[in-house]
Amino acid sequence: MPVHDGLATAPPAGDSLPTLEVSKLDRDILRQLAAGHTDEATAVRLNVSPRTVRRRVALIGEQLGVQGRFGLGVAAAQLGLVSVRRR
Template sequence: MSWSLAGPRWRSRDDVGTSPTDDARHLLTYLSGGLTDESIARELGVSERTVGRRIARLQEVLGAQTRFQLGVQASRHGWL
């Protein structure tokens, strides 16, 4: 089984019109608050590496190349 297919926590690009998962919303909120990956990891109880992967996945889902674009896209979709 591929990790990209595992679990419903992180949605595909086809799901962009829907609301984000609670995990994604928390991550986006922490990012918009200016927290570092280290601080976000501590808040979520995961590793920094996991935070980085989750951010990369959200960027993929929302079609963002940078974290700034991720914030813009999340806002445009009403995720923030």
């Protein structure tokens, strides 16, 4: 994933993302984060610890080869793991 001025960016449109099988918990975490919830709020909503949320987010990012929450969100949307609402 490209990094510009220390900020992670989304993968270029032409780059292909790896196939990823995610658990229901991982999908739920991604949906909560896509909705703008913090790790702590996500943990409370899903009845897990904030540490679990952070570990799962980091692991999914590693598996997708992306850095940062923005890159993870873009990759998750491209893979259809979260829906994107256009305004």
